[in-house]
Amino acid sequence: MDVIVGGGVVGLSAAWRLARSGRPVTVVDPAPVSGATHAAAGMLAPVSEVTFTEEPLLRLGAASLARWPAFAAELAAEAGLGSGALDYRADGTLDVAFGADDLAALEETAAFMEKLGLRVERLSGRECRRLEPMLAPSVRGGLLAPGDAWVDPRRVAAALLAALERLGVPMVRARVRELLRGDEGVQGVRLGPGEAGGGPYPEELRAERVVLAAGAWSGALAEVPVRPVKGQILRLRSPRPLLGRCVRGMVHGLPVYLVPRGDGELVVGATQEELGFDTRVTAGGVYELLRDARELVPGVTELELAEVVAGLRPGTPDNLPLIGPGGEPGLLLATGHHRGGVLLAPLTAALLTGEEEELAPLCAPGRFAA
Numbered sequence: 580m581d582v583i584v585g586g587g588v589v590g591l592s593a594a595w596r597l598a599r600s601g602r603p604v605t606v607v608d609p610a611p612v613s614g615a616t617h618a619a620a621g622m623l624a625p626v627s628e629v630t631f632t633e634e635p636l637l638r639l640g641a642a643s644l645a646r647w648p649a650f651a652a653e654l655a656a657e658a659g660l661g662s663g664a665l666d667y668r669a670d671g672t673l674d675v676a677f678g679a680d681d682l683a684a685l686e687e688t689a690a691f692m693e694k695l696g697l698r699v700e701r702l703s704g705r706e707c708r709r710l711e712p713m714l715a716p717s718v719r720g721g722l723l724a725p726g727d728a729w730v731d732p733r734r735v736a737a738a739l740l741a742a743l744e745r746l747g748v749p750m751v752r753a754r755v756r757e758l759l760r761g762d763e764g765v766q767g768v769r770l771g772p773g774e775a776g777g778g779p780y781p782e783e784l785r786a787e788r789v790v791l792a793a794g795a796w797s798g799a800l801a802e803v804p805v806r807p808v809k810g811q812i813l814r815l816r817s818p819r820p821l822l823g824r825c826v827r828g829m830v831h832g833l834p835v836y837l838v839p840r841g842d843g844e845l846v847v848g849a850t851q852e853e854l855g856f857d858t859r860v861t862a863g864g865v866y867e868l869l870r871d872a873r874e875l876v877p878g879v880t881e882l883e884l885a886e887v888v889a890g891l892r893p894g895t896p897d898n899l900p901l902i903g904p905g906g907e908p909g910l911l912l913a914t915g916h917h918r919g920g921v922l923l924a925p926l927t928a929a930l931l932t933g934e935e936e937e938l939a940p941l942c943a944p945g946r947f948a949a
Contacts, residue, residue: 764908
């Protein structure tokens with residue numbers, strides 16, 4: 580049996596694919612889908628998020644994005660949902676610049692993207708507003724990454740839970756206190772108290788393999804270089820969508836993104852704060868996000884503020900995930916996805932099931948062994 584520690588989109592995707600391949604699987608999480616997955620915006624944007632030092636992450640993201648259409652279709656079908664149930668959309672990302680310095684930085688990024696052979700279109704401010712009429716007149720220019728996509732992580736997570744239930748995969752709503760270790764390596768997990776209404780559960784779960792997919796909390800169970808990176812994010816609501824595609828922007832050097840949902844919700848995010856396990860929502864964080872979003876799309880101030888949440892991304896020293904053997908027999912890692920947990924979920928599952936091997940060295944945990 581495999582025990583999956585972590586009930587976010589990464590852990591649930593791994594559990595679903597492993598169960599479909601015929602392996603007995605149990606998922607352990609005291610409160611599934613309550614962490615980074617619950618907070619995430621769901622951008623599947625490896626091109627528009629590329630930076631000068633993260634070409635390996637671009638390779639991983641592009642490979643996982645290519646898997647997303649089939650992943651979404653199969654998941655919706657196995658969860659008994661309609662084809663549009665996950666709000667998966669592939670209309671591209673519009674990356675825009677507010678000021679002159681922002682535009683200069685965007686042009687440098689465009690040159691880097693073109694050097695890598697990525698498909699992007701340079702646009703004037705007027706061309707950006709033709710694509711998205713609600714953009715501010717002050718937007719100076721932009722880039723369109725037509726191959727980028729996005730999805731609603733909360734709908735994806737609900738579909739994964741439904742698909743796992745149909746497959747008969749047990750969901751143990753308890754905290755993992757520690758990994759069980761013996762002469763032959765990791766042999767299971769020792770559980771803490773279960774959540775209300777979720778137990779009782781045995782004190783120990785024995786397993787042939789433990790897949791550690793606990794996100795920012797992975798370091799509490801194994802020696803992994805994963806740290807929490809706080810992100811505050813807003814959800815606004817209107818009767819109809821304000822935008823037709825994802826809009827990312829730089830406002831006086833600060834990044835902000837706006838992700839539309841089909842039901843009129845607009846997700847605005849996100850801060851990046853190195854504050855440990857602090858999940859407080861702050862007035863400053865909300866103000867900065869709304870301030871910068873308003874500079875790009877003035878109409879956001881007319882929308883209902885439906886939710887403010889702070890999540891903890893699992894960051895690594897090189898911003899690449901840890902996927903594969905964890906340095907101890909019986910332990911597999913699926914953590915450290917930082918901003919890309921939703922994007923990289925299909926690829927992570929494929930790496931754990933052996934469907935994908937070529938890209939495994941890029942995210943092998945052993946790169947930090949020294």
